[in-house]
Amino acid sequence: MQLDSLYQEIILDHYKHPHGRGLRDAADPAARVGEAHHVNPTCGDEITVRVATDGTVFTDISYDGMGCSISQASASILHELLRGRAAADAAVVHEAFVELMSGRGQVTPDEDVLGDGVAFAGVARYPARVKCALLSWMAFKDAAARAGVRVGPEAKTNHQYSAAASQAGAGRSEGAA
């Protein structure tokens, strides 16, 4: 069934048994910590990603959120792949994941780089779900930047007009509403 390419066993497994879920304080009080909250305005999915770093290595990546299987499994895999990595390595993995997700199913993922992340190759064929998969990865990039570590090229800033009466408050959102 076509659906199997989207809901790979690995994805469902990460969804049902997420790794490293829950926001944690940094073990080392001297660590630099950054946090970012992203929402997908089209479906209401939310994720908060927190990174702790000594400036060169991401000593911890913790997260909390709610959303569909794709967005939550993606956060779990992000945690698995990038925690304990040097910033430069993390940038390579991050770039490969973003490239895979932006490839409309035409990109062949490298398992050596992406590990369980290769399971998302099928998701790239569902344009409506790509944002779900990228939600935690974009939040991670922002969180890292706030901890003083740049991952990948400068993100385009998304200047949002926020009406005082609006119910924003949840932080900046990913993508246009």
Added chain:
Amino acid sequence: MTSSIAIPAGMPQYDDVPRFDTAAVRADFPILDREVNGHPLVYLDSANTSHKPRQVLDVLTEHYARHNANVSRSVHTLGTEATEAYEDARAKIAAFVHAPGVDEVVFTKNSTEAINIVAYAFSNASLRADADPRFRLGPGDEIVISEMEHHSNIVPWQLLAERTGATLRWFPVTDGGRLDESGLDDLVTERTKIVSLVHTSNILGTVNATGRITERVRQVGALLLLDCSQSVPHQPIDVVDLDADFIVFTGHKMCGPTGIGVLWGRGELLAAMPPVLGGGSMIETVTMARTTFAAPPARFEAGTPPIAEAVALGAAVDYLTGVGMRAIQWHEKELTAYALDALATVPGLRIFGPSVPVGRGGTISFALGDVHPHDVGQVLDSLGVQVRVGHHCAKPVCTRFGVPAMTRASFYLYTTTAEIDALVAGLEQVRKVFA
């Protein structure tokens, strides 16, 4: 027991209800023939947008092929034909909602634009001391909406409150998905200038009984706008009966094209409203120093309007009238009763909104256990079943019921019970994948 019950003469009987041939109606909608992911299309997203019958598509094509010209400005034959078609459509729509005057129908892009026209008319009037006081807002004045609104009936009023210093207040929603009117007299007061409410909720399916609210609105001298986007397509509407000051609705949810909507306003009120968009067609006379404005509806239709779309909306109204709005309403009531029963058999399914087919339309939102609506929608799509998932542009409703998103199935005149069966079977599949 063999005794029978005698039904008194004059009681309405089952057979008295107007009906139509669903199969014949379905044959009018070309898109219903197609397949999705190898399965017959099961379209349960009509609250989002409805499909269009061939009769409407033909009129749209015919207009461009035979009568295309700009309206209200040409003396030539094509211009006259286009203008007549455009104004005929206005008359059909006025009759459809029982408007006392044809000129009370203003063509807009959609419901959102229609609401914004009213909100900006308030805004513009608030800047002028000589404007009609009913439209002037300032600190101390209040705007009342509800927690049940679509974003299009929240954001324009938030922005208006921000511009004028007025206060925005709202009706809460009960656990059962009805409007909570218990605080009516405290909420709608002499400070209230406008009450803007959804008639039928796009997410809960609730059809709001507006009688008590209208009475209170009249008592305090406020104005009443009803967002009828989800009611005009599905039941007979009589604006005089509703006793509203404004109603808005959109063409694409009632078998018409996208890009055309309607603001209906009481003639006397539209005449008292300042213009919003300035440009061609909305003027009386223009000098380099100043402009005087046309009477409604032209005052609110600046620039070249969506002509073919308006004409096609007229055709949609003809189509719906031909089938019969009472019959459509009854068809959807039966479908809703069937669907509520069928969905109740799905383990772990929770319905948001009224759980009985009374005072509710054929739009049913639900949660399936802990499975995220995105995942529900994706599995259903793989089986050809098209439902809406997400917050349905009504985030406060989701917040009210403690969920980030919902799955929504919505019906129309072409929906069948077999399609509801396909939905229920699809939900079983969802449960298997995410067991």
